Amino acid sequence: MAKEATTDVQKAETASVPTAPEQTRTGPVYSPAVDIFENDNSITLLADMPGVKASDLEIDLRENVLTLAGRVTTPGNAKESNVLREYRPGTFFRQFTLSETIDQPKIDAQLTDGVLRLELPKVEKARPRQITVRAA
């Protein structure tokens, strides 16, 4: 039997964040890995949150702080005993400060296969106003 083949993709170190207010639930809190990119119209955020159901995910944006919080319920039945344990289900939590002004009502969030895709459209720039000078 061949030895374990080389693993090309490495699980990133999921160091957790010191969360500002502590969670009421016990258990570990993980910082999800994210990709963030922007174009002229919007900022897009992708976050890996395996095991989180759409109903257990909270997204909050207030005062330019974006908060992602996802809860994972431990799967399985009570009779199961551990054989190998490499991860512990916990809470995903991460916050970002956004410098751009976001058009809040148009925010779109999709959760597919444990990956969150969050589209944050930027507010349209205020149109330059024409100021007519009145003759005195």
Added chain:
Amino acid sequence: MLVRRVWPSRPTFESSFSDFDQVRREMLRLLDASTGDGAPDQVAGVFPPMNITQDDDNFYLRAEIPGIKPTELSISALRNRVAISGKREIPREHERVSYHRKERPEGAFNRSVTLPMEVDAERVDARYTDGILTLTLPKAEQAKPRQIAVRS
């Protein structure tokens, strides 16, 4: 609360040290039980991280593999070995975008684990929901311990 998921990397291939490994694992498990909390048994830095549990009839293997197409997963089981391999691809964004962060891992992965007893490879069930792959591996009939009634 500060938690790191990082533990010394120890791949689980078969070797002459597997007995030692078993002892070490068992000790860690007891340590876990005594503190009530405890960190994961093994490995991090390996993708995907997996948990294996068992009850009387089955082994359950759960692996965190977010955002993959089930068709890109390859799973095989033979006797007491299970192998999972696949490729995680993050689709390119078409438009011109500038990245602020790029943390999500991508690439190929390949892992195999040895279970403590043989499984019925024909009846293995695989499901993929919310980014977690769950394999239900029924223990082979001939490998199950038999209850022996004592006659008086």
